[in-house]
Amino acid sequence: TQLLEQSPQFLSIQEGENLTVYCNSSSVFSSLQWYRQEPGEGPVLLVTVVTGGEVKKLKRLTFQFGDARKDSSLHITAAQPGDTGLYLCAGAQGNEKLTFGTGTRLTIIP
Amino acid sequence: KAGVTQTPRYLIKTRGQQVTLSCSPISGHRSVSWYQQTPGQGLQFLFEYFSETQRNKGNFPGRFSGRQFSNSRSEMNVSTLELGDSALYLCASSLGWGNIQYFGAGTRLSVL
Numbered sequence: 001t002q003l004l005e006q007s008p009q010f011l012s013i014q015e016g017e018n019l020t021v022y023c024n025s026s027s028v029f030s031s032l033q034w035y036r037q038e039p040g041e042g043p044v045l046l047v048t049v050v051t052g053g054e055v056k057k058l059k060r061l062t063f064q065f066g067d068a069r070k071d072s073s074l075h076i077t078a079a080q081p082g083d084t085g086l087y088l089c090a091g092a093q094g095n096e097k098l099t100f101g102t103g104t105r106l107t108i109i110p
Numbered sequence: 111k112a113g114v115t116q117t118p119r120y121l122i123k124t125r126g127q128q129v130t131l132s133c134s135p136i137s138g139h140r141s142v143s144w145y146q147q148t149p150g151q152g153l154q155f156l157f158e159y160f161s162e163t164q165r166n167k168g169n170f171p172g173r174f175s176g177r178q179f180s181n182s183r184s185e186m187n188v189s190t191l192e193l194g195d196s197a198l199y200l201c202a203s204s205l206g207w208g209n210i211q212y213f214g215a216g217t218r219l220s221v222l
Contacts, residue, residue: 041216042114042213042214042215043153044213045210045212090153097143098143098155099155100152100153100155101152102152
């Protein structure tokens with residue numbers, strides 16, 4: 001059973017457009033992380049959110065943790081080709097293993 | 111500071127063989143975690159080692175095993191390979207469980 005569902009699974013948009021990626025679960029997480037993975041590389045951590053309702057900004061990327069700590073979203077403003085990659089959310093429950101989401105493969109068309 | 115190094119980068123094996131993958135963590139990191147990534151199942155946790163002890167284990171059969179050496183380097187072994195074991199195997203190191211994990215580039219295993 002996959003605990004973290006991401007949507008959409010695939011997204012292809014034009015450069016300059018905005019987009020939102022969602023990460024949903026029926027489980028509560030103590031923290032949630034977002035990673036970006038490029039071809040031939042391992043995932044790279046973008047952000048960690050720990051408080052329900054928390055919003056973090058990283059340049060054009062805005063991350064939000066749901067109030068109930070069961071879901072999260074990633075919003076990208078004015079997408080650029082360099083944003084292309086596989087976006088993964090991952091939830092932690094205390095000292096238990098990280099559970100990764102199903103992933104969203106994003107392609108930004110110049 | 112060198113990142114996480116995984117060797118080899120690519121590997122081709124046949125069914126029934128066994129394989130050993132290696133991971134050298136970032137200097138000073140004592141925790142090493144292994145993950146399997148496939149298009150169908152995504153990224154799944156295999157196990158985590160800290161100071162040569164396995165602390166956490168995912169839901170994989172006993173054919174998947176690992177170990178960690180005193181210098182924190184880790185190896186992962188898969189015995190009696192099956193076609194479904196074809197995947198990208200990722201290693202991540204951190205200072206400890208709950209700290210930021212840094213991933214290597216992975217070993218892509220193809221089982222024929």
